[in-house]
Every structure is written in structure tokens, then in C-alpha cells.
Amino acid sequence: MSGAGSTSSVALRPWPAPTKDVIPPYELHPLVDRLAIERGGGYLRPITEKSLQDQIDAGKCVEAEIVHGVEKSPKNDAPTRQERFDEIATTQQKMFASLNWAGFYASNALDLVAQLLSTDTARNLDASFTKGYKSMEVPKGSFGLHREPPPDTLDERDEQERRQEKEKKQQLVARGSRMEALEWSTNCFLKAASQLEGEVRRESTYWNEVISISEKGWPLQRFRREARNSPFAVRYGFPEASDHFKARGLAPLRMDKDGGIILDPALALKPKTLRVRLSDNGKDVGTSCLSAQGLSTDVAVEKSIQLARDSLFEEEIYHEMSLETRKLLAYGVELRNSVIQILVPGSNQGISSRKILIDCIPRDDDALGYQNQPDDWLAQNVAEALRLLLNHEHRMRLFRRSQLPLPLTQKKEARSSPPLLRTLIAILGHLNAVDSLQAYLFRLAGTLNSAGLTVSLHTTRETSWVRLTNMILESERKDLAAIDQLLEVFSKPFSGSATLSLPSSELQSEKITIATRTYIGPPSFGAEYKVTLPPSIISVLNISQDMAREFKFSSVDEVKSYLNWILSLDLSHSLIKQQYGRRATNMSKEPRVSIFDKDGKRGSYKDVAVHITDGRLSAAVVNNDPSGNVAAQHEFSWEGTTERRPFKDVLKSWLG
């Protein structure tokens, strides 16, 4: 509208309707609506005839204006304007009509869809229906839907061909996938079969080995782990071992990839063995060697089980001994650098430089005795003895356990360690004590015999060792095996005995008895000598008859010196007195006799002193001088070699 300015307000109003005198009521309603909307914003109250009239008067009637405006514009615009108006009106009507139709179709479609969907009562579709549709009150769900190909297809044959092709394609595809699936399944079966075969082979080797182990006597038990590859475990430890070692004595039998058996934990630690060495002044003079292996025909697993058991046993020996060393420090036993060092009791002044060294080394070490040293036999014996003793201790544990237990009291029993080292030290100490004593006694007897004084000597190294066979034969204890009864002897104190008859006694009836008793513990704490004197010497010593005639000594040297003194006393006071009768008097407690010698007019006293030292008997005639001035006039000594003049003859030659 180029004519009207852009700023001027344009009021669109409907084409003036033909005026009618009577407006039918159905035409009045839209008029009233329009009125209400145009003026007064929806309310009709301020609109009265008077206000309308006022508005007309005030010139609000634009109709005329427009008409005027139309008329004022130049005439040549009027037809275009008119046409334009017509055009606009027609297009407006068309637009309106098409919009109405569009709305109609859309609402129809919406109604149709909503009706179709109304079968589903859960949906709330009230808002989707139009008002007109709702007023028809079509029942819900009364429309159904069925899809089918459009009835009027273009070409029947084309359609059929297409269908056939599709079917063929589908069949091919189906066949192809079936073949693939069958192939895959056969592959699976083959794989499964081969795997099963392998498993069967593995299992049969495993079970064969398990059966062979069980037949050899090893106890098997079920292992608690549910793992497939180790259902069994072999208990290779000793059943009576002490706590820690008993727990270690179990090895699960694991299956490896070929079905053979691996012993799990045994491989982790190297097998150990006990090594005993003897050393003199620090130099090795003897070593024990490896214990014997099993038969070579055994299966590898059994060999490793045996190795494991042996190694555990040796470790147990070492462990028990190292616990024992703590109590045996007083006997010269030490644990240094994990080596147990034992001082061997020797003959000179008690302690020699000989030591026993015991340690537990891995089996593969080459340091085990192949060097053929001089004292290998002793080291080997010591090692074997220790093993025997621990075995014995195991059996004794079972024996003690099977006895009727004592009634319960408040006292708790302390469990002492097995007597391995104690027995070893006791044996070595006892042998040393007895041997040193016996050596001296033999020497003494030889000396006295060579002096023409007959003495008899009987010695026993250990009283119960002598009677061992008889003891086993006569034993009535059926509940303890013979070997255990034998070894029980070694846990008890040892006692050896020696009897020496007095030289002054005829028929050798008076005997000195020396009992050697060895026990590691109270009361002797080692070796102890008990000397029992015969009655005849008691009177010499001025001991009253009812006092005990026993004396205890703790070392060989003391016994030796005491024996020397007793024998010399016996020789002087008893023998010489017997020989010389009234002529002999003894003045003191020393082994000295005064012999009255009828030399010349007034007799003089000659003192004969008898002295025994270190296996040598010596007699001397000394001055009658009790103050100790021992200038000897005559002297003679015997040493144990033969062909000497008898004692009595020598004395006769001096004294007449």
C-alpha cells in the first residue's frame, strides 16, 4: 500500500456488510463477539448506544475516512486499489478455505491415529481428539490396523521373481551358515577329544605314581585344597616328631604337565644332612659321611620323598641338640656360628683340645667325608648314634603316651628335650673316666706284682653293658621292643667298677672297690668315683667300725693319689708289721714303720718308708728323724718290669 504511510495505523476491518434491517440472531453473535474484541477488550459493558454515538461524533468512524481516503486519492489508483482489494479478499478467502481444509484434514488424521491408538487404554488420548470427534462418541478401540501390501501392485510376475530370488538367497545363506557351524563343532569335538586323551594319560601316570608311593608304605591323606591338581598329600615326616617338624612333614602331590608328581615344598628347600667333625687343635681329623640312599630302582618321586624325610629328620636332630646345648654349657658345649662344639673329656687334666663339631649342612655340599681322615670312624659312629637316639626317643614318646596317664594333679609336667647330647657326653665322659682309672690300676697292679706282692684286679667298664644280652633274654616286658630296652640303658647313669685286692691280705680277700658313676645331672654332674675300703685298712686309718667306709672323689688324680696313699699305708702298716711282728712300730700316720734293729748292744730304730707315686713303688730306710730329714740310707724302687727282687727280700736284706 504505497499510498498509505507506514506510520499510519491501518485498521483491518471486514468488508462492510450489506445493511439489513433485521439481523437474524445467528448473525448477531459473531457481530457481538467482534464488537467485544474490537472495542472494550472483551467486555461489552462500556459499550452503550450513547458511547457509540459519541465515538461517531468524535470522528472515530474511519469507514468514511477510508472511503474518503479512497476517494481523495487519484482516480487512476482506484481501480488498482479496488482490484487489489478484491484480490486480497479472494486470496484471503482462499487462504482461509485452504487453511480450514488443512485443519480439517489434519484433525481428521489426528483423530484417525488417536482412534487407532485408543485400543491401548493406558494412554491418555483425550487431548488428541478434536471436539467434533469427541462429540460423536466413537467407542474406543473400535478401529483396528492391518498391514498388507498395497493391493494394486504394479507387476505380479516381477513381484514373484523378486520373492523367489529372495528365497534362494536365504537358502544359500542358511546352508552356508549351517556348514560353518558344523565345521566349528567338529573342530571343537576334535580338540576336546585330544585334550581328553591328554588328560587321561596324565591322570593315569599320576595315579600310577600315587599307587606306587602308597604301596611302598608312605601314608597318604586327602589334601584340604580343592584344587584339581593336588588332591593328595604324602605325610613323610615321623609321626612322633615334635610340633614344628610334624607340621612340616606333609607334602602335597602336585601333578605337573606330564602327569608326573612334584613334591611342592621339598623342592623349595635344599635337603640337609648332619655332619660330625672331629678336630684336634682346630685341625679336622675326622668327618662323617653321607647316610645311605635308597635303592636305585625307586621311582624319582619316592627318592625325593625319602630325601625329604631324611632331611627333615636330620634337621630335627640338629634342632633338638641346639636346644639341649643351652642346658649343657657347664659341660663345655657351645653353639657358635650354628655349629655345636663339644669338648671331649680327655685324660690330661680333664680337658683336651679335642672337639666334636656338629652342624647341619645342605646335602649337595662337597664338604662331606671322602678324605679318609684317621678318625672318620669315630665321627661316623657319633652321627649314627645321634640318629639312633632320636629314633629311640620317637618310639619312647609313643610308649609313654600309651601308658595309663597319672591322675590329674595341680602340677604341670615339663617336657624335657630328648637326651641326645647328654647321652653322648655321658658316654664319652664315662669311658674317659673308667679308662684313665683302669690304666692306672693296671700299672699299679703290674708294679706290685713285679715286687712279688700278688694283687688281683678285676675291672668292668660298665656293669649293665656287660649284661646286655642277658638282660634282653630275661626281660619280661612285652610292651617295649628289644631295641628300645637296649637303648633305654643309655639314658640311665653308667657305672663301672674296679676291685683291687690289698697286697697285705693273703688269699686276696680284702678288696678296695672303686665304682665310677657317670650321669649328666644331679647328683654327680659328670663322673664320680666312689672308693669303698675293706675292713682291714679301717683299723689302720683309725676310723671307727661303724662309720661309712666310702669316699667320693670327682677326678681321677684324686683317686690316684688316694690309692697311692692307701696302698703305701697298707704296705707299711700291715704288711711290714706282719712280717716283723713285735719289732715294728709305727709312730705316725705316715707310711713309715720303725723297725727295731738289734744292731749292737742297744738296738736302734730304723725307719722304713714306703712310697708309691705314679705307678712306682719305692721303699727306703731313712733316719729315725721325725722332723722330716729324709736322708735315705737304702732305697729301692719297683716299676713294673719283671725280674726284680721281691719286696720282702729287699726289706730282709736291709733289716735282717
Place this chain on the structure above:
Amino acid sequence: MHELLLYGQVPLSRHEQVLKVLAGVAAMQPRRILQRHIIYKPDREPEEAGLNRPRGGTQTIAVKQTKQVGSKDLNYCQLIQQLSEDEFGNPSKGPPVHGGGAGAEAKWTLVFNDTPDTGDRGVLTRLSQNTDIISGDPHAYMVAARHQFVSEYYIEGHRFVHENVVILLHRVLHEPGVRSLATAPKDDLPAFSSLQPLDSSGGYILETKIRVQDLNHPAVLEAGVSELKRFQTQMKGCVELSEPERLALDTRVKYKPQTT
């Protein structure tokens, strides 16, 4: 000393199995036990109960009530002889009463078991005194001690020791036949095959026992009772151990009224 006891029953069909289970539990082989039990009764007849209490009124002046002492019970006691298999059926080498040398366990034992105590400890408690007889004639001793022979029976079974518990799986055998005229135990033992079980089904009894020196120490007693109960739960499922009725083990001599 006192004994804490629990008993269980094992039918003959399960004897082997239970023996193996017990060997596993105790970790030792069963030790065969054969015993002969000889029962003795005191010569003195028990008095009628209640006789020594005064009945009725008295005409004495009221004096201090002296305590009425109930008459002491008389109990049966037993001599137990340990036997071995080869002693059955052999003519005995002399009267079977001389004790041999010092064996590990004495051949003859004099056993006195008191009536079990009342009380609800869960286990049966009784005083028991065992005296080993080393030498001499036990029967002559019992006769001199004014006891008379009642009867004898045999026990065969196996014994295990598990820590402090003594387990005895045994059954009673006797010689069938009339023996009421015997006044002394037999010198010759009968053949083992002639003995028959007292319980004709051949069932066994499992006796578990802990010996306690003294009931006065509650800690020791508790330890013993709890150990026995632990063993009971350990054997659950295999053998049911329970506390038997106390009066079933009553060893008192009952009063028999004289029938004129």
C-alpha cells in the same frame, strides 16, 4: 583318686569301624586287654536302714542331742586279674596268684569303686581306689579281710590313651552255666571259646575315663571335665557318649530282709 566317666554303646557290626576310628584319633595301635573280674562281698550283712535311730519317746531328761551317725554302707569290691590270650584253656602253672617279677603292670589289682557322686557336672564322677597286688594270694587276703566270693566274669576289649583320656572299648564275657556254688575263683581258666558275651547281641561298651587325684582343686577338676567333654564332641557322629544313670553303677550291698 576320682574318676570322670562317660559311656557309649557300639553294636557288634560297627565294632571294627569304631576301633579304626579310635586308632586314628589316639594315633596309636589298640592294646588288647583281657581281664578277669572277681566280685567280693563283705561278710557282714547290711543292717536294715533306719534301725539305729531311736523310735518313740524316751523318759530321760532332755539332754543334748547327739548326732546320729547313719550306718556305713557296705560296698562290693573287685579283684582284677590281667590275662593274656595264652592263659585261657591252659592248665595253670600253679595257682594263678603269685605275682611274677616286676612287670610293667601288676597282674592283680584290688579295685574299690564307690557309688557315683550326685551332681550335675555332665560327666559321672566317682571315687575309685586301685591297689596293685605284687605278691601273695589275693583270694586268701580277701577271705581274711572278711569278704566272700560272689562271682566272676571276664572282660575283653581294647584300650587307647588319648592325652589324658583312657578309652576302653570292651564287652563282658561270662561262662554260661550254674556257678552259684563256687566259693573261690577258678584256678584253671576256661577256654576262650567257651566264654559267651553277657549281652547276647555281642555289643560293645565304650568307656572313657579321666582320673583326677583330688576333687578339691576346682581348676584341675574343671580342666578334666572340659577335656572329657571335648572328647565327647569329637566323637559325636561316631559314638554317642553320655552320662549313664548314676544308680546303675551303685556298688552298695542292699539290705535283704530275712525271710523266715
